[in-house]
Each structure stands twice: as structure tokens, then as C-alpha cells.
Amino acid sequence: MHKTGITRFVSDLHLSAERPDLTARFAAFLADTAASKITALFILGDLFDAWIGDDDLAQPFNAEVCSLLRKLSDQGTQLFFIAGNRDFLIGDTFAQAAGLQRLTEVEKVGAGETAILIMHGDTLCTDDTDYQAFRQQVRNPAWQDSFLARPLAERRAEAAALRQKSRAATKEKSQTIMDVNAEVVRQALITSGCRRLIHGHTHRPGCEQILLADGTDGVAERWVLSDWDSHRGDALEVSAEGSIRRIDQSGE
Numbered sequence: 001m002h003k004t005g006i007t008r009f010v011s012d013l014h015l016s017a018e019r020p021d022l023t024a025r026f027a028a029f030l031a032d033t034a035a036s037k038i039t040a041l042f043i044l045g046d047l048f049d050a051w052i053g054d055d056d057l058a059q060p061f062n063a064e065v066c067s068l069l070r071k072l073s074d075q076g077t078q079l080f081f082i083a084g085n086r087d088f089l090i091g092d093t094f095a096q097a098a099g100l101q102r103l104t105e106v107e108k109v110g111a112g113e114t115a116i117l118i119m120h121g122d123t124l125c126t127d128d129t130d131y132q133a134f135r136q137q138v139r140n141p142a143w144q145d146s147f148l149a150r151p152l153a154e155r156r157a158e159a160a161a162l163r164q165k166s167r168a169a170t171k172e173k174s175q176t177i178m179d180v181n182a183e184v185v186r187q188a189l190i191t192s193g194c195r196r197l198i199h200g201h202t203h204r205p206g207c208e209q210i211l212l213a214d215g216t217d218g219v220a221e222r223w224v225l226s227d228w229d230s231h232r233g234d235a236l237e238v239s240a241e242g243s244i245r246r247i248d249q250s251g252e
């Protein structure tokens with residue numbers, strides 16, 4: 001899929017016009033990624049706080065983020081994107097303008113022992129049944145077509161209302177319900193044959209050992225990316241040899 005070399009993974013930046021500090025941090029991260037001659041950058045969803053359709057690219061903030069990405073791809077780093085629950089409406093128009101390649105919701109990077117399974121992470125949270133029902137609805141192509149046919153202003157208001165509902169809903173849900181389901185994680189690893197998984201979404205950065213119990217006594221690693229905030233720009237970097245380390249774009 002990509003040339004061998006050093007790769008980086010980020011997720012959950014939640015960029016918005018209201019948070020110029022995050023955009024500045026991301027711009028610094030992209031500049032460092034270019035300077036470090038990184039082969040490929042994988043954005044594992046929730047790049048934006050909310051994306052209401054590629055026809056909103058004319059909005060100055062969206063155009064700014066798009067050109068930051070474009071600059072990196074023009075400088076030689078391949079860009080890949082897996083959609084999150086905030087920006088699943090990113091389509092071909094944005095991808096082409098930003099110079100990124102859209103991937104399907106679950107992908108395998110690399111081969112052999114160092115292959116890595118990547119995804120946004122929301123599909124692992126199967127105990128959050130309200131969210132999964134919601135997800136099924138908004139990932140339906142017919143629903144998306146009808147949503148995208150509505151005026152931008154209406155879509156913007158709808159997205160803001162939905163963000164509000166989500167904030168209220170997540171306050172009520174237990175932390176356990178909103179985390180990944182251990183069995184689903186194990187099955188995803190076993191099915192893919194990968195021994196490492198990288199995902200975001202849960203905003204619980206860490207690295208967990210997982211006993212696969214698939215008859216091989218195999219052990220896998222689950223690397224979870226953090227969301228970005230005023231003092232943190234979390235990323236994972238994978239060396240050409242395949243070892244994973246956490247890096248932080250402090251922005252200072």
C-alpha cells in the first residue's frame with residue numbers, strides 16, 4: 001500500500017475554527033512530519049470536530065486544513081485517512097483536494113509479523129448499543145445522500161444539535177459501555193492475523209497486552225491514540241523495522 005519507511009498515526013484531532021490552538025499544533029506536527037521525511041501519515045478518524053459535506057470546503061477554516069494536508073503530500077509524505085464518527089462524510093472531493101487516500105474502515109498496514117491492524121475504534125465499542133444503532137443509520141448511503149442534499153446551513157445546525165445530544169448522552173453512559181469490547185478486539189486481531197492494533201476514538205491512550213487464546217498462545221498489542229488538546233498532540237511512529245513508539249507534538 002505504501003513504500004517502506006517510517007510511518008505515523010494520529011486520530012481524534014477534532015479540529016474546528018473555534019480551536020485555533022489545535023490547528024496550530026497540527027500545522028507544527030505536519031511540518032515536523034515533512035522535515036522528518038516520514039513515508040506515510042495515517043489519520044485514523046475525527047480529524048475534524050464535525051464534517052458536514054465536501055461542499056463546505058469553501059469555508060476558510062476547512063480550506064486552511066485542506067491546504068496544510070496538501071502541502072505535506074506535495075512534500076512527499078503519502079496521506080491516508082480512515083473516517084471517524086465525526087467526519088465520515090469526508091468524500092472524494094476533499095480527499096483529492098487534500099492529496100489523501102481514503103481507506104475502508106478496517107485496514108492492514110505492512111505484512112508478516114510487523115503488520116498492524118488500523119481502524120478508528122468506534123466499531124470495537126459494541127456495548128454502546130445506542131451509538132451502534134446511530135452509526136448504522138448515518139453510515140447508510142441513502143441516508144447520507146439525503147443529508148448531503150440539504151442546504152449547508154441546515155446541515156450545520158443539525159450537526160451542532162447532534163454534538164449537543166452526544167455530549168448529553170455520553171455524560172449518562174458508563175465508562176465501561178463506552179470502551180472497547182475485549183472479545184471484539186481479540187476476534188479482530190485473530191481474524192486479521194495481525195499482532196498489533198492501532199486505533200483511536202476512546203480517548204484513552206495506552207498500550208495493552210492481549211492474550212489471543214486462538215490456539216497459538218499468541219500475545220498481541222493494542223495501541224490506543226489520544227485525542228489532541230491544548231497541551232497534547234499525540235501520535236504513534238512506526239520505524240522501518242516495525243517498532244512502535246509514542247511521540248508528542250508539544251508545540252512548544
Ligand code: LP5
Nearest residue numbers: 050051085086130131134137158159162163165166169178
Ligand atoms: O462524538 P462524541 O465523542 O461526543 O461521542 C461519540 C458518539 N457520538 C457521536 C455523535 C457525534 O458526536 C456527532 C458528530 C456530528 C458530525 C457529523 C455531521 C454529519 C451528520 C449529521 C447527522 C444529523 O458519534 C457517542 C458515543 C461516544 O462517541 C463514545 O463512543 O457514545 O454516541 C452517541 O452519543 C449516540 C447516542 O447514544 C445516540 C444518538 C442520539 C441522537 C439521535 C438523533 C438522531 C439524529 C438523526 C440522525 C440519523
Ligand code: MN
Nearest residue numbers: 046084085201
Ligand atoms: Mn471518534
